[in-house]
Amino acid sequence: MSDPILELRNLKMHFPVRGGVMSRQINSVKAVDGVSLSIGHGETLGLVGESGCGKSTLGKSIVRLTQPTAGSVIFDGKDITQLSQRKLRPLRRNIQMVFQDPAESLNSRMSVGQIISEPLEVQKIGTQATRRDTVEKLLERVGMPKSAAQRFSFEFSGGQRQRIGIARALALNPDMIVLDEPVSALDVSVQSQVLNLLLDLQQDYNMAYLFIAHDLAVVKHISDRVAVMYLGKIVELADADTIYQHPRHAYTKALISAIPEPDPQVERPRVHLEGEVPSPINPPEGSAFGHRINHPRYEESIGMDLSMVEIEKGHWVAADPCCLSEDDYLRVSSKS
Amino acid sequence: MVFHSNREEIVVSENKDNLLEVKNLVTAFRLENGDWVRAVDGISFHVPKGKTVGIVGESGCGKSVTAMSLVQLLPKPMGHILDGEVMFKGEDLRSASSERMHAVRGGEIGVIFQEPMMALNPCHRIGKQISESLILHRGMDKREALRESVSLLEKVGIPAPERRIMEYPHQLSGCMRQRVVIAIALACKPDLLIADEPTTALDVTVQSQILELIEDLQEEMGMSTILITHDLGVIAGHCDEVVVMYAGRVVERAPVTELYASPQHAYTKGLLSAIPTLATPRKAKLKTIEGQVASIKDFVPGCRFCQRMERTGDTLVKRAPFIEISKNHWVEACPKCVDLPKQAPT
Missing domain, CATH: 3.40.50.300 (P-loop containing nucleotide triphosphate hydrolases)
Structure with missing residues (x-):
């Protein structure tokens, strides 16, 4: 891939757990534990x-809403991991975020016009009159009436609020938007409207998206490539069609088989997934997923290098003996 | 019809x-x-x-x-x-x-609600919450009800039910809590x-x-x-x-x-x-x-x-x-x- 817009190198985000005498740090929650990936210009990566x-947490540490513990975030060729908030400000123009719950991410004391023009004010772009003009254009672009600018966000429905959130993210004409569960809180009929809008906007402005969601069908629909995350690590990453048709990792297979199919005629083989995600405070030493499914080769995986290997062109998977088929594991271990 | x-x-x-x-x-x-x-x-x-x-x-x-x-x-x-x-x-x-x-x-009629944390009382042990309806509707005494609670938890697939009945809702994961709610509804x-x-x-x-x-x-x-x-x-x-x-x-x-x-x-x-x-x-x-x-x-x-x-x-x-x-x-x-x-x- 030529020059990615965003690259993550071994990114880690650990949160301290305090306790005992004097609230010492006794442990840490390893929310993101060594993630490397890249997103190209105009590309959508589903997570x-x-x-x-x-x-x-990964989405938030990319836009530096949380300060990563280790590793680096390289945006447009520049390492932004250690930049001060002040130096970061001009860069924020190019990377914006849309949050899951539009009711909580929009200030209910500000009019919609103020909400959308705030990023322009922060970045000192335009005059009051031109900003008003921009706001109207943005509202129109996301399918809202111009008159919405004078109203308040709580006067609108969930779908319309999410459109306002998207308009705010678009205000600075960014190169990339981090979309954190943007349609999860919406009803199906409204969800499809917002997905169509996101696809349209991407075509018009050639933005890259990091699309975070738990609905796999939605992610498949909007993404070029898909990354599957388990307990702070990426376990599989591939082209969207490939990962759904030929998943390699046991966890990906289980996730895909759990998607409820809206057709009573379809009987799909179910991969049963017992147990639960282990605590990120004390993750298992070996393969985290192997531990969950009680895999016979779990003991073997302790101390092994379970990092990602390219099994086929563009298809990366964790080299984990518990989660790959015999053949795949042999291929992977010969490459690493 | x-x-x-x-x-x-x-x-x-x-x-x-x-x-x-x-x-x-x-x-x-x-x-x-x-x-x-x-x-x-x-x-x-x-x-x-x-x-x-x-x-x-x-x-x-x-x-x-x-x-x-x-x-x-x-x-x-x-x-x-x-x-x-x-x-x-x-x-x-x-x-x-x-x-x-x-x-x-x-x-x-048993009811399962959407949010298991809201349906369970955070101040009472799991066992007590399941026993409650058994005592009320099936006239069991406390000890019987607790024994029945264990078998109900087993039925809904909760591991180590004898230990779980002594725990509080916050000690369980979302999935386990929902299983407890199902156990109560089916009690x-x-x-x-x-x-x-x-x-x-x-x-x-x-x-x-x-x-x-x-x-x-x-x-x-x-x-x-x-x-x-x-x-x-x-x-x-x-x-x-x-x-x-x-x-x-x-x-x-x-x-x-x-x-x-x-x-x-x-x-x-x-x-x-x-x-x-x-x-x-x-x-x-x-x-x-x-x-x-x-x-x-x-x-x-x-x-x-x-x-x-x-x-x-x-x-x-x-x-x-x-x-x-x-x-x-x-x-x-x-x-x-x-x-x-x-x-x-x-």
Whole structure:
């Protein structure tokens, strides 16, 4: 891939757990634990995983809403991991975020016009009159009436609020938007409207998306490539069609088979997934997923290098003896 | 079979196979300014013995209010059932005394709510919360009830149940909590289980575990289930019959394969085509349902889907009759939302 817009190198985000005398740090929650990936210009990378796997934390540390513990975030060729908030400000123009719950991410004391023009004010772009003009254009672009600018966000429905959130993210004409579960809180009929809008906008402005969601069908629909995250690590990454048709990792297979198919005629083989995601405070030493499914080769995986290997062109998977088929594991271990 | 056209005439031919028959139920809430809004506006459906009926619809369509009306758990003093019948095992629950309702709830009808953390009391141990209904409804003493709780927890697949009964809800994960709620709902072997969005707060992998658990237990105990959800995928996999609700009304009702194979109402068609599936080509435009549900205060007396589509004319003024368009397939026969056969069946 030529010059990615965003590259993550071994990114880690650990949160301290305090306790005992004097609230010493006694442990840490390893929310994101060594993630490397890249997103190209105008590309959509879908990020899926169960709740608590660290996908939202990953999104937040990319836009530096949390300060990563280790590793680096390289945006447009520049390492932004250690930049001060002040130096970061001009860069924020190019990377924006849309949050899951539009009711909580929009200030209910500000009019919609103020909400959308705030990023322009922060970046000192335009005059009051031109900003008003921009706001109207943005509202129109996301399918809202111009008159919405004078109203308040709580006067609108969930779908319309999410459109306002998208308009705010678009205000600075960014190169990339991190979308954290943007349609999860919406009803199906409204969800499809917002997905269509996101696809349209991407075509018009050639933005890259990091699309975080737990609904695999939605992620497949919107993404070029999909990354599957489990307990703070990426376990599989491939082209969207490939990963759904030929998943390699046992966890990906289980996730895909759990999607409820809206057709009573379809009987799909189910991969049963017992147990639960282990705690990110004391993750298992070996393969985290192997531990969950009680895999006979779990003991073997302790101390092994389970990093990602390219099994086929563009298809990366964790070299984990518990989660790959015999053949795949042989191929992977010969490459690493 | 329940047969009614619009609100005027209700003809009932008693059917012994139905555990629950809801006829023309109207539930309304009083607003602060004294106005009434009808959250559920004249709906009818039935639940056959041993079957699962799914109620599907978008948020605010009245599906949860329907469930709460059945067991009379509406928020007081705002919520009232204004009209209709709730026939449960041949008894009208609407006219039942509050003592009788105490016995029905938890005893003959079990309820699973969406958010397990809200349904459990954070201050009491799991064992005590399960025992509570056993002591109340099945007359067990404390020790017996606790022993039964352990076997119930085992049945819903919780490992080490003897230890778990001594724990508090916050010590369990979301999935385990939902299993506890299911154990409580099933403690007294109810005839009817109402599951109101039982998996919405859970992950997909856990969702399939929970739904399969409910299905297995249902088979084992021979109970009927009402499964309320907004997810058409869940309905397809786990229900026998489907009731589609829109804006306080039932717009369509049919056996599950029939509904997915030949949806009749424009709203049902819209819903089914709006969801991306794994088979949808990537980045293709999704079909959408334009507009949005009108505010409950502005509901028209006629077809509310026409209202959303911003259509004009008579359909907005007069409510269309609910007709059986083919065997067991019922639809609200708005001429603009449904392709009606030339000679409508009577």
